[in-house]
Amino acid sequence: MNTSKLAALATIRDRWLFIHCGVGAPESSRASVADVVDYLQAADVFVMPSQFEGQSNAILEAMACELPVIASDVSGAKEQLGSAALLFNPKSPDEMALRIKELHDSPDKRAELVRLGHERAQSWTAKDYVERMFQIIDDFEPIRRCWSSSEPYVYK
Numbered sequence: 001m002n003t004s005k006l007a008a009l010a011t012i013r014d015r016w017l018f019i020h021c022g023v024g025a026p027e028s029s030r031a032s033v034a035d036v037v038d039y040l041q042a043a044d045v046f047v048m049p050s051q052f053e054g055q056s057n058a059i060l061e062a063m064a065c066e067l068p069v070i071a072s073d074v075s076g077a078k079e080q081l082g083s084a085a086l087l088f089n090p091k092s093p094d095e096m097a098l099r100i101k102e103l104h105d106s107p108d109k110r111a112e113l114v115r116l117g118h119e120r121a122q123s124w125t126a127k128d129y130v131e132r133m134f135q136i137i138d139d140f141e142p143i144r145r146c147w148s149s150s151e152p153y154v155y156k
Contacts, residue, residue, distance in 0.1 A: 040065040045103055045110075048072060051090050056080070060124055063117035068110050070099045084116035 040046065046062035048071040062069055063084065071077055072090035081087070086102065088095040103110050 040067060043067055049090055049096055060121045063121035066114050066118050068103055068113035069117055084120040
């Protein structure tokens with residue numbers, strides 16, 4: 001996490017444990033896949049400061065574990081999350097910190113996000129996810145055809 005994000009988060013003086021998951025995470029704070037549910041169940045909030053995380057399984061997992069979610073306002077986030085998460089500009093560490101503080105200061109808002117998020121997570125099935133991926137692929141096919149040879153790709 002960069003220095004400006006840490007400085008923004010320092011406005012809240014409670015204890016913090018940052019778990020960095022994903023590519024490039026320092027070994028000392030990287031969570032293994034086997035431990036994800038344990039980490040989620042021990043957390044108070046799930047924050048996804050991503051530039052490109054429009055359809056995130058990690059967010060759905062956090063919601064299923066009854067965590068309030070704060071996520072980047074990126075393409076696809078509003079469609080996936082609806083009103084079940086607080087969104088922030090991913091280029092604004094101050095805005096991210098304000099969303100965290102908002103949850104910290106409002107137990108009612110936290111409870112509402114937990115309820116809405118859990119409902120949202122339960123409404124997404126594996127079949128829904130696969131169907132959405134096929135829809136994206138099908139929508140992309142006319143564009144992809146322009147890139148290939150004269151023979152369009154045939155789904156097998």
